[in-house]
Amino acid sequence: MSRDANVPLDVDLVSRMRTGAVFDASGVNAVDFSTDGSLLVAAADDDSLSIVDATAGQLRKTLLFKEHGVARVKFTHHSSAVLCASNKPSSGLIMYHSVVDNQYLRLFRGHSDRVCSLSLSPVDDSFISCSLDSTVMLWDLRSNEPQARLLTGRQPCAQYDPKGLVFACVSDPSCVRLFDMRSYQQGPFASFSLIGPPYWNQVEFSPDGTLLALSSPSNMTVLLDAFSGDHRSTLEHANASFEYEVPIAFSPDGKFIVSGTDIGSLHVWDATSAGKVAELQDGHSSAILCVKCHPTLAMVASGADHLSLWIPAATKDE
Template identity: 35%
Template structure:
């Protein structure tokens, strides 16, 4: 499957024309994909599955490239480093170590020990070989790929999700139970946050499923992500919709709703006691920062929201496009280098724009 769409073609020209072009089924029909990531070049994609395997796909050729097994330790949150033949992933069995693996020969390069509860987020620095990890042990740790010891640690209440901004000068840490997002200057990581965004006013008005989860002492936040232009921040949820915030002042720009309250992700958010499979969020920004693309939930369609739409008084934004149904899309990613989407639940699906539908 050669990608016939030139990488420079505007996302707005193709966003409503995406259609499924390749579908990869797991050998184990009960296995679920729990995470998805692309390498820096956009040529490779990697997914972690509940059958304790890693699957690597060649996006340029539309082929399955390699399977790696982690039967003893399990695998979640697989992330390419800036070196395409090495990855990080979190253990799900035995211990809570983060493992640094060479995909070339399936050998471990290094172990990062310190967390004493499951890791809930791994974020690679966009500019160098450092990364962040969050855990149910109420810590956020900063690591360098070159050392087994963390270089910084924050002890916070339920810091389950974290992300670097595109400049790699700011990190955002989401604490779902407190409905807050803490922003830190990376140069002063050990100082208090320079800004805190409070989502409580928006949650109480816009997110009924979030309130239901909170009454159980849980949360349904699944993802935090900056847009590539640094202007917006996404808080993905497993519930009725997703929050798009102004990345500078935390004001709500849009609440991007699924079709209705019955359409939601079936994946377990960090900190939830649900027995559902874990995930990393079913929504993402497009590389130009203009669109969100995400699963609708039970009806199996993919939804697109144009966040450059002028905000309504109630901040609720409906999808501007609906892509065809093809099973559930519980994990969604947009290739960073070309107009290609990947989505997954049990199967992994590659999407390309249909040339006949491109505007």
């Protein structure tokens, strides 16, 4: 697949994004790039896990998780292993899995209901899981037992900041809380008030850690100052369904936010002005369930009825 390494992103370039490769899968529910960007992993509702060579745009292998299903997949710091969750009803199982040997490295049992969010620390082997059982758990990949358990609201989500010093947690529709990794037992060191939907389905830090983006099934994504909690802007989506959980991802330079739609197109937004700068069509025929930007390249992965890789065309007409 042709695309430029470390190319500066601008409106013209993102407007030229087109599907450069498409891979068959049934209901792609999660995607992630490895830290070095060489691999892409995609979890699907048909219990498959696809490993794609992101450089060549070719499928390397497909692994099956027939017993537990697979969702919320994340690469660890090594491209040879992933962390993922079961997608079976009422299963809170988390799996640390080798994609080289196709075997479990460790199983994490602690949640009593489905895991709705996973976040790995960018600096060490810790990770955070959130579940419909109204708990957030902090783990270490090297231990079977959780390091801590926090009681929350019904559908929490959490995310580490880019330095791994802080994590944001949203479980109450009216509040986002920030915890210091060194003293989370003492509770949040900051809480920011929110006005909006019944719940938030995703929280993301910008790559420089200055912005917090919170996405919801109510056709809006709210951007907050990550230090003061001040409202910066709101992305106004126009999806037909108010039950659609809008997936979002920051571009690697933090200039843009990519969001999915319930009709299969991608929207690209200016992260500063909140203006929509591009609408990318013809990638999917159903609602987009997940989206992820490559860590260094002009490339976007999206999942829905299949897995799509988007790269810039030479011209807008291609």
